[in-house]
Amino acid sequence: MYLRLLFLLSFLFLNLHACKNGYFSCVAKVKDSTSIQKNSISIPIKNNKRLVYSQQIPNAKIYKHDPFLNLYIIEDKKHFKYPFDINMRLQLGTAAVTDKTFKEGKVLKEQVGLNTLGIYSAKMKTPALITSSCCALEGILTPGGFIDKYYLNNFITKKSADYGDIGIRVKDQKGCIKIVASNPYLKNNPLKRGDCVIGFDGKKVSSAAQLMRNILFSTVGSKHTIKVKRDKKVLDFNVEAYKRTGGGEVSDTFLEFRGIFFNKKLHIVGLNQYFKDYGMQLGDRLIQVNGVQVKNQDELREYVENFKDFSRLLFERKNFQFFVNIK
CATH class of the missing domain: 2.30.42.10 (PDZ domain)
Known part of the structure; x- marks a missing residue:
């Protein structure tokens, strides 16, 4: 009991004096809060909840999910007493922080929407937190770039995860x-x-x-x-x-607006009820749009945009090819 009380008092001291001790305190806070868990981030926030970045569905009670940025709000059963907050104030310095070390850096390029994550100068094993010297969140560093604080704050504070x-x-x-x-x-x-x-x-x-x-x-x-x-x-x-129906980790070709979702190799991974009568199936691969071969989502979006009346799509399924017209 005495050791537990001593630990809590010492950690409270670290939390209250985080700005004074700088990023060393942030490393300690990340470690003690178990905010980094293998390939995911699980950050304690207010009201006994955690902000999670993960490619996998968390094994916990989920309150909210953003499929575009792989963000979740889940229940925090550990009830961590000193949650992180989002720094919406002016901040002169930041660092990428893990449970072992930190590297100071700066934002080289802001996040532009869901498809283009930000670029941070410090090279760090991901995932990691980007924090101020007071351990307030500035972003989450992922393998594809960083998710900035504006998106984190929007996700936490809004009732809906819709964009x-x-x-x-x-x-x-x-x-x-x-x-x-x-x-x-x-x-x-x-x-x-x-x-x-x-x-x-x-x-x-x-x-x-x-x-x-x-x-x-x-x-x-x-x-x-x-x-x-x-x-x-x-x-x-x-x-x-x-x-918004596409972007980030979800395909973004504008056909999502109609209910067709693709993976990076243009195989169908999602269809709404409307298209079941069109003969398409999950796994079908798109190979042409309006007579033009397409290899990725960017090309697909470009060629689809050129035809407002309808799009003639050529799919392939086990060496069998068939056309679908989308109005």
């Missing part, structure tokens, strides 16, 4: 927040590939990362205005956020 979508994918390109893909299946979608986004909800947008956060964190069904530059014209459009 908003207005049918565009963007990137920063030569001073322009350029639309690089636009959903052809979204009814009356006014936005086109090549448009430069200059404003959202009456405010100027400074980066693709900021714009995608504004869109993704919006409520499904909410109304928005978007200002774009198309050729030499500035145009304003009214749009409505619908539920």
Whole structure:
């Protein structure tokens, strides 16, 4: 009993003086909270819950799941007394932290939506936590990049794990927040590939990362205005956020909007009820779109977008090929 009390008192001291002791205290906190478990992250947060990043479904009571970023909120049966919080304040320094060591670094590139995770300068065995010197969370470092604090905070605080979508994918390109893909299946979608986004909800947008956060964190069904530059014209459009269906760990070809999901090799891994009468099956491999061979999801999204009336898809199943027309 005495040893347990001594441990709790000493750990409380570490927790309260984390900023003073810097990242050494963060390493101790990660270790004592068992926040790193083999190839997954399980971070204690408020209200006796844990924020989990894992490729596998946790063996615990699950409150919420984000399939795009492999995030979960689960029950914390250990009731860790000193949970991590998300640092939404200004922070000058950060480090990648494990239960054994830390490496100071900085954000080289922000996370842009669900498909492009952030880039962190410090090379560290993953998964790892990115924290401030006070051990507040700045992100989660994964094999594919880091999930930044804005996405973690949004996932923890919102009732739903749904993301908003207005049918565009963007990137920063030569001073322009350029639309690089636009959903052809979204009814009356006014936005086109090549448009430069200059404003959202009456405010100027400074980066693709900021714009995608504004869109993704919006409520499904909410109304928005978007200002774009198309050729030499500035145009304003009214749009409505619908539920995001693809991105991150889920395929993102716009066909998900219709209910068809693929793996990286373009085999069907998910079909909704609507397509059961089309003759498609799980495992069928897509090989052509509108007469053009496709090898990956990026090519598929590009060629699908060129045909708004319908898409003619060629599938293969055990050396048998067949066409499906998607309207």
